[in-house]
Amino acid sequence: MVAPGALRVVRCGGSALRGARAVFSADCKQVGRGYVLFASGDFVKVYSVNTEETVRLLGGHADLVTGMQLNPQNHMQLYSSSLDGTIKLWDFMDGIPIKTFTVGPKLLALYMFASAEDLVFVVIPKKGERDTFQLVSVKLTKGAGQDLEGKELSVVLNDVGASMKHIAFGREGTYVVSVKDVTLQVYFFKQKLLNRFSLSALKTKGGDNNFSCVVCHPVEDCIATGHADGKIRLWRNFHLREEYTYSTLHWHHDIVMDLAFSVEGTRLLSGGVESVLVQWHNESSCQKDFLPRLGSPIECISMASDGALCCTLHTDNRVSIINSNLRFSRSIQGLIKSRDVKTGLVVDPRTKALVLNGEPGHLQFYSLQSDQQLFSLDIVQRQYIHQAGLKQSDLVKVAFSAQGTWLATVEESEEVTDPELQLKLWFYSEEAQSFTLNTRINTPHDNHITDMCFRDMDELGEDSLILVTTGRDCVFKVWVMVEDTDPEAQQSVSWSCDFVGSYHNYQATNCCFSEDGSLLAVSFEETVTVWDSLTWDLKCTFCHPPGNIRNICFGRLTCSKYLIGATDYGFLCCWNLLTCALEWSAHLNVVVLQPDPLSEYIAAVSWLSKESSLFVFKPNKPQPTYIQRNLCKEKILLAAFVPRDEPEMISSEKYLWLRKSQLFFLTDTQELMTLSTKSLEERLTPSSKQLAVEESLPVTPFSLLLGKHRRQQAQEDIDLGKPVVHTKQEQASPAVKELLHTPAHVLPSASFLCTIFINSLLISKENKSAEEVADEVEMESEKAEDDSDEEDVTAMEQEDTSHMELLGEMTCKLSKSQEKELRKIRKMDYSWISAF
Structure with a gap:
């Protein structure tokens, strides 16, 4: 656990957008409602298909996100898996985590389908064996709490590939397919039957039969596999171990990186290092279309549930949105990871x-x-030529x-x-x-x-x-x-x-x-x-x-x-x-x-015993101001201070070096990281920031006119000396904002909200102006003076009256009671006389 206010290493950007296949929202065809979700480091990013803007940032995992699937029972919810051993259920429209299921081991991929209710399938490392993985089913327990256990694991397949592209489910979960090296496994759940098929491992005439990816036909019993030599094989009759058949499609000159069937299964999409998306029609090598010049090798292909859109994830951290007619729509470009960052940050x-x-x-x-x-x-x-040796x-x-x-x-x-x-x-x-x-x-x-x-x-x-x-x-x-x-x-x-x-x-x-x-x-x-x-x-x-x-x-x-x-x-x-x-x-x-360009501080990053450490110091003091050992697992190659728009409020003195600028650093794996004193909840988009969007919208002409009228009326009241009554703005109350902007399905009961709402409408007595405070202090002093006047009245009557004879020659000295009356007269409002 990190103590509150402690400095955290945050993976802030540049993370690969291809950690898992992208997921489209169920309503991606509707104008203004379509979203596409990507795994980016520890986060899940929700992008708008129409505006290309980041709408939500789902954060809560402590390690890389490895899989995403829409909830088959509720398409407004998303399941995500991570190397931190947890599965999270999100309301991705509101950015709210609903459930967290702790499984334990690292989760390398996530699969689910509608017929397997309360069951998800994940790839985990096999205990006691290195670089060996297995596909297991996890039963998601039901409970009232937010943090639940997912400990009921059942092994489905052993010796599977670690990549999400090496496993696919067919015919609504009736069977599962796994590929590794030159072996293909098909397991039928109802029959509990496992069929295994192998290709030749010999690399002859430029051929390489190693599997690179697998997908299943959405309607028929057909399996499509990609291979290292650029071939695509379509498998049928795999229910029978001896009578299986396959046909071959070949256009790619190098490894097939990913495959995807259309929703109806009449089209097959393939992509590879050529940066070309190939569309095969009716499983025929003669009927194919191309979308070339996509910029970089295609890593993953995803299809929307309605078939209107597909997207490709590229090795340079680019996402391309493509229409169903194979026309390029738009792209989202993240941080490009070049071979070597020679320019520095x-x-x-x-x-x-x-x-x-x-x-x-x-x-x-x-x-x-x-x-x-x-x-x-x-x-x-x-023109850059992609050829080795040039x-x-x-x-x-x-x-x-x-x-x-x-x-x-x-x-x-x-x-x-x-x-x-x-x-x-x-x-x-x-x-x-x-x-x-x-x-x-x-x-x-x-x-x-x-x-x-x-x-x-x-x-x-x-x-x-x-x-x-x-x-x-x-x-x-x-x-x-x-x-x-x-x-x-x-x-x-x-x-x-x-x-x-x-x-x-x-x-x-x-x-x-x-x-x-x-x-x-x-x-x-x-x-x-x-x-x-x-x-x-x-x-x-x-x-x-x-x-x-x-x-x-x-x-x-x-x-x-x-x-x-x-x-x-x-x-x-x-x-x-x-x-x-x-x-x-x-x-x-x-x-x-x-x-740091805005302060005296200098950051020095050292590398010793495979450990990166940070030292922040001022040159006039040999003792470091801040030390952070084992900053991250990777070696830090570059760093840069980026000036803040506004100085940040930092409570701890040892973190003052972060007040004017923020330190970013790039690792040898080209992960961009930073240091932050804010907790995860503060860094993610809070409700106040979401409300700020609404508050920053342009006002209507009517509201401008009404606001101008109110300001003029208030100024006239001040000029006439009328007391200005400051009413509390109910809309500015946090309680009212929470009531109006919290999604309805997560609101508590009305009886619980009633007290909070009524209290928010009351005018606080603590908010007094400076004049009111001065008046109260004066009234208290006047009360004390009244008491002293009563005690002195007898002495005043016995006073010598000889001074009254010299009234015309000297200034009359007022008593305390007379001074009090004079102060009251001075405070009276005589501005009404000006009307005459």
Whole structure:
């Protein structure tokens, strides 16, 4: 258990949308009502088919979601399985978990059908045997509570495949089919009969009979299997072990990734690495249609229950929605997982989107809020050929200016000895709402470019914009903007080299500017050099052998006088720029060093003994502010601080480093994660956020007119001195909102709600204005004065009356009772006199 308020590692996006086959809602054909559900990491995402927006985020599983099925008894509910060993029942329209069934072992796939009431089928690891799995049935117990046990397990098939695509149920659950390697098993439930069929394991003439997927015909006794060599086999008469037959369909040149029958069974869909969806008619190889150029290999195919739509899940985290006539409808693009994220994690200052490698030769701009790709920018602008062994150009470096108006990219070929390099400068066009190419520089360095950064400060204007690149050719280069004198040039400015620096012929590896832009730090193997950015004079050098410098960064704000560096040999060093001396050092194998742009904090991620640990510190203090060991199971390769729109309210002092920015990191499996102090319930869409959508809707002209009239009337009352009565807004009451917006089928009884509703209508006495409070305090003081006046009245009567004779010569001193009466007169409203 995680203590309340503790920091949690959250899988926030980028998770594969192909963890399980997608599921369409039963009413997907209705306009505005169609939904498609995907497994994405620990969550189930509910997308609108029409708007492509994320409508709901179903979260509650503690591990990856592996299976989803609509409840056969209620199509507004969804069952989901997970590696955490639980099965959850959801009301996915409202995002409410209804039941949680704890099974125990890891659940790798989930199946169910209408005839097996209260029974679900799951794939689990076999006890005591490694990489061996079995299909079991689980009886879902009935009970009043929300957390129930699902311990009644019955083994159906042994030695099955772990993938959801390796098992299928036919003829409304009369039999189940399993494929693994070159063996096909068919188990008939009523007869309790198991038939096993095997193909040849020999790979002759390019053939490979290994099974890759299996589906069953919805009406007939027919099984379709996909194979590693691209063939599709249609099996019949499998009730008899010796008289089975199969026919073959062949178009795919490589493995068949998935298959799906249409609702009536007259069409068969297949997909593979060719990025082409093939539609086979009437089980004939002569009648087939194609939907090509879907972008990436097809991983899964799902069909809607009414046959109006189907969707394909792709290896690049894209979902394609396709009509029944095989016409492309729309797509949902998640975080593309490229082969290698060479650009690192970069934040776009304009959109606050994460920018990194996408499709080959492209930059993807990924929205953290919607977990979708905003757009993709073609940098290389060359056709990528999917063929092994070809040396092709790819994107390796990217940097933004501080305002996001300029983008610098570096592309290079895969040649090791003589790479083809290009440095491109892009300018953001407000008219085109995209980046346009401004300058292309061929061979900016004689060897691979290792790093680059902008110097961009608002107060210095355009002249301050400088780009620095470092390379393995042992130099760093300074690039500046110059006016283009060519009259035929379309651009008014371009970029050119202004300065070339080096240090003892060492390879330049990293570079960064100080916060004010006055200093440039460049690392040359084991040495860090500091240069004046105006004169390009070498100011000082720092060295902490052994090991080359892996990362460097300047401190910020109150820590701007420090320079931080990490070495290959596991040292984290902090140098003082004023004294030119080592301030402190720590023995830490830092693989990621990331400063927060809005605070003094710096995050360092270490990798030791197959464990990623996080250290957050300020350069002026050698003791870390926060330490999180065993951050995640995977190795963290990249990290980035993303500024928040508004500072977050954080109660704990040790988490203050997360107040202005949020830390995101990418693992070696390309899972995007973050750290959050909020609980799961707070992070998911609460009712207040759902109500905010309704409250943010545009008001009607009548409500605008009525609101204006009320404001004018209130202002007139204030001008006339009338007391303004502040009535309580019943609609703003949480109790009333809960009553009006909670789904009817989960509301408690009316007798229970009556008391809460009536109390919400009452005006609280605690909400008093400052004037009312002052009046009450004054009345209490007046009561005390009345008591003292009664005690002093006798003494006043016996007072000397000689002062009355001098009335015309001196100011009369009022008694306390007279002062009290005068205060009352001052408070009276005489504004009615102005009417005369």
